[in-house]
Amino acid sequence: MESLWRSSVSKWPLTLRINGNDVSAEVEVRLLLVDFLRTVAQLTGTHVGCDTSACGACTVLLDGYSIKSCTMFAVQAEGHEIITIEGVADHGALHPLQEAFREHHALQCGFCTPGLIISAIQLLARTSSPTRDEIRKGIAGNICRCTGYQNIVDAIEAASRGELAREAEAKHTSSSGVSQQGEELHES
Ligand code: FES
Numbered sequence: 001m002e003s004l005w006r007s008s009v010s011k012w013p014l015t016l017r018i019n020g021n022d023v024s025a026e027v028e029v030r031l032l033l034v035d036f037l038r039t040v041a042q043l044t045g046t047h048v049g050c051d052t053s054a055c056g057a058c059t060v061l062l063d064g065y066s067i068k069s070c071t072m073f074a075v076q077a078e079g080h081e082i083i084t085i086e087g088v089a090d091h092g093a094l095h096p097l098q099e100a101f102r103e104h105h106a107l108q109c110g111f112c113t114p115g116l117i118i119s120a121i122q123l124l125a126r127t128s129s130p131t132r133d134e135i136r137k138g139i140a141g142n143i144c145r146c147t148g149y150q151n152i153v154d155a156i157e158a159a160s161r162g163e164l165a166r167e168a169e170a171k172h173t174s175s176s177g178v179s180q181q182g183e184e185l186h187e188s
Pocket residue numbers: 047048049050051052053054055056057058059068069070071
């Protein structure tokens with residue numbers, strides 16, 4: 001009887017919606033969501049640091065809420081929209097938080113970075129202009145062993161203030177000013 005039960009429930013046909021795509025497989029019902037992402041969907045940007053809900057390296061968005069994907073079974077995520085770090089860029093253009101992490105040197109080994117960026121996305125969705133204290137609380141579930149957090153907080157703060165967008169706009173304006181001057185000189 002036990003073997004009959006095992007054979008009937010150990011594998012489960014599962015389809016998960018990840019980064020806008022459906023990924024289907026027969027999985028063991030005990031398979032963790034993080035393992036589905038990494039081994040079935042081949043989305044290895046979601047990391048496993050502890051497997052005990054402590055480090056935040058496995059953080060993904062589930063219906064817009066950041067969750068630690070080592071704390072739920074893959075089958076529990078059916079019917080929900082999952083976003084991993086691979087899904088945050090827009091057609092090759094980095095997400096403003098990814099740009100901010102790069103500009104502010106907010107990573108060293110990078111192991112924690114995908115989880116931190118996902119947590120920061122949720123933080124900025126809830127609080128558009130967080131204080132530095134609110135940023136620190138917002139990323140409290142993510143451990144970084146390298147940076148000391150200072151540059152990570154700087155990066156999230158910069159992204160929240162749209163500083164990168166303003167810098168890009170300023171560069172664009174000054175370069176179009178230069179070319180405009182050039183055109184005027186050419187015309188005269
Ligand atoms: Fe999930 Fe560390 S691997 S919290």
